[in-house]
Amino acid sequence: MGRTQIAIIGAGPAGLLLGQLLHKYGIDNVILERKDPDYVLSRIRAGVLEQGAVDMLDEAGVSARLHREGLVHDGIEIAFGGVRHRIDLKQASGGKSVTVYGQTEVTRDLMEARAEAGLTTIYDAADVSLHDFDGANPTVRYVKDGATQELACDFMAGCDGFHGISRLSVPAGAVRNFERIYPFGWLGLLSDTPPVSPELIYTNHERGFALCSMRSKHRSRYYVQCSLDDQVEQWSDDRFWEELKRRLDPEAADHLVTGPSIEKSIAPLRSFVAEPMRFGKLFLAGDAAHIVPPTGAKGLNLAASDVHYLSTALREFYAEKSSAGIDAYSGRALARIWKAERFSWWMTSMLHRFPDSDGFAGRIQSAELDYLVGSAAATASLAENYVGLPY
Ligand code: RFL
Ligand code: PHB
Numbered sequence: 001m002g003r004t005q006i007a008i009i010g011a012g013p014a015g016l017l018l019g020q021l022l023h024k025y026g027i028d029n030v031i032l033e034r035k036d037p038d039y040v041l042s043r044i045r046a047g048v049l050e051q052g053a054v055d056m057l058d059e060a061g062v063s064a065r066l067h068r069e070g071l072v073h074d075g076i077e078i079a080f081g082g083v084r085h086r087i088d089l090k091q092a093s094g095g096k097s098v099t100v101y102g103q104t105e106v107t108r109d110l111m112e113a114r115a116e117a118g119l120t121t122i123y124d125a126a127d128v129s130l131h132d133f134d135g136a137n138p139t140v141r142y143v144k145d146g147a148t149q150e151l152a153c154d155f156m157a158g159c160d161g162f163h164g165i166s167r168l169s170v171p172a173g174a175v176r177n178f179e180r181i182y183p184f185g186w187l188g189l190l191s192d193t194p195p196v197s198p199e200l201i202y203t204n205h206e207r208g209f210a211l212c213s214m215r216s217k218h219r220s221r222y223y224v225q226c227s228l229d230d231q232v233e234q235w236s237d238d239r240f241w242e243e244l245k246r247r248l249d250p251e252a253a254d255h256l257v258t259g260p261s262i263e264k265s266i267a268p269l270r271s272f273v274a275e276p277m278r279f280g281k282l283f284l285a286g287d288a289a290h291i292v293p294p295t296g297a298k299g300l301n302l303a304a305s306d307v308h309y310l311s312t313a314l315r316e317f318y319a320e321k322s323s324a325g326i327d328a329y330s331g332r333a334l335a336r337i338w339k340a341e342r343f344s345w346w347m348t349s350m351l352h353r354f355p356d357s358d359g360f361a362g363r364i365q366s367a368e369l370d371y372l373v374g375s376a377a378a379t380a381s382l383a384e385n386y387v388g389l390p391y
Contacts, residue, residue: 004030004120006314007140007153009128010160011040011121013103014286014303016110018157020060021311023117027318030151032125032142034160037111044190044263046103047213047221048073048200048297050388053304054099062109069216070101076386078351078373079203080366082249085373086199092376092383100200102215103300130156130169133282154281155326157310159303161287162272170279180345182269182293184208184352187226189240193259195220196252202295202351203247204369209295209352210247220257223294225352230266237261269293271345273337276330277306283329285310290337295351296344301388302337308391309333336389343385 006022008015011033022029033040049057049070057063074090074097090097114121125142132138133156140151158166167175186209195214203210208225215221224243226235241258248256272291277284286303309332313325350368354361372378 001139001150001152002030003152004028005154005318006030006157007032007138007151007155008157008159009130009140009166010034010158010164010286010288011037011111011123012159012161012286012303013106013110013300014288014307015157015159016107016114017056017060017304018159018285018307018311019119019121020062020110020113020117021056021307022314023119024060025311025315025319027314029119030153031114031119031121032128032140032151033121033123034125034128036123041104041108041111044102044104044188044221044265046294046297046300047100047215048301049099049101049106050301050304051096051098052308052388052391053301056304056308057106057109060110060113062113065105065109066099066101069105070099071214071216072097072099073199075199077197077199077201078369079201079249079252080205080369084201084249084252087373087379087382087386089383089387092380093387096383096387098297098387100214106300128160128165130158130166130282133169134280138281155314156282158282158284158288159286162291164288166282166288167274167284170282174279176275178271178273178275180271182271182348182352183228183355184225185228185230185266185268186211186223186294187230187232187235187240187266188221188223188264189237189261190215190219190221190263191259191261192218193220193257194218196248196256201248201252202347203249204351204365205247206353207243207247210244212248212252226266228268232264232266235264237264240264267294269295269348271341273334273341275334277333278326278330283310283326285333289333290341292341292344293348294344295347296340296386298340298344302340305336305391306333336391339385339389
């Protein structure tokens with residue numbers, strides 16, 4: 001049987017960042033990942049990093065390329081009624097910005113650093129199961145190349161995303177789930193075309209929400225709100241570009257450069273929190289414990305703040321023989337998570353088309369948007385949340 005201090009389930013951004021920080025603190029860890037590295041890198045997801053997440057990547061020693069290639073954004077645009085309004089994030093938040101750098105690139109940088117440090121990641125680990133995390137001999141079992149293996153550990157970190165096994169390993173009575181499902185999805189398209197505008201544009205339109213984002217000065221990421229019944233095959237590139245253009249303000253529609261898609265996918269929108277995030281010697285972090293709709297760009301950033309609380313808690317445990325950090329982990333993480341849940345739910349509510357039989361919700365939405373761009377206090381509140389609340 002193998003042995004490690006921390007068994008990490010999942011080699012997404014949460015698991016990889018946790019592993020890298022623990023290694024810096026002299027804490028030994030092994031990552032078990034169900035898929036292969038190429039599959040993990042093929043998932044096109046987040047694009048916006050808060051300063052807190054950038055600081056953590058700095059601390060982990062994996063940010064050289066991020067600082068070379070990442071785009072620092074001081075503002076975003078909110079469009080409604082065919083008019084764009086710039087939110088000066090930097091000015092409204094007292095000097096903070098966000099960095100546009102894809103999750104794929106963060107993951108690649110973390111994978112390379114892990115390989116360089118000679119740390120163990122077991123890819124294609126099937127049937128991972130967690131045992132005795134409430135007892136004296138926590139053990140993770142998995143199947144690799146047809147053989148069952150066992151890994152003994154001090155603690156387990158469940159970083160295996162929303163569909164992972166960690167949260168499901170906890171007895172149903174020990175966990176409480178909170179959930180909202182939204183009645184629409186996002187259809188995303190990635191293309192090697194220059195972004196329509198230097199900053200992100202979030203658009204409220206009667207045909208539905210649209211978002212213009214990017215990965216670099218040559219690669220764009222666009223989203224349109226779609227029906228949950230839509231299949232990606234029903235959306236040719238031409239249909240996507242035409243729908244996006246109809247939702248953009250005239251100037252943006254005019255400037256939009258279209259091209260063949262590199263990737264196209266539909267994601268459902270969900271708010272979800274599992275409480276608590278610690279069960280004896282098992283901790284949950286990232287999407288394994290919570291999901292936000294992508295409208296606030298908070299998912300990856302919450303994974304980073306969870307990892308901050310968890311890595312510092314484990315460091316305290318080993319270096320100072322103190323359990324204070326691990327005892328406080330769930331409460332500290334959840335206090336920040338719920339604020340990001342609120343923000344993501346609010347951004348989603350303000351910007352999407354909902355079924356609205358009498359039009360009341362639509363009028364409230366218009367008033368909300370008008371208030372947002374017309375009030376310094378409302379603008380400051382959006383900016384403070386978008387750049388990221390303190391850890
Ligand atoms: P991940 O990335 O899902 O990684 C979990 C890993 O665990 C593995 N796994 C298992 N391994 C072993 N055994 C099992 N039984 C396992 N089950 C699963 C999986 O294969 C996987 O490799 O979770 P993590 O690390 O917590 O990271 C969370 C982020 O990926 C997620 O929050 C963000 O992508 C959310 N998100 C965004 N976040 C932002 O901060 N800013 C954004 O702009 C942003 N945009 C987005 C997004 C998510 C999106 N989708 C598709 C969900 C845009 C979209 C469209
Ligand atoms: C993205 O670039 O994928 C992205 C950006 C901002 C969001 C969501 C997704 O709010």
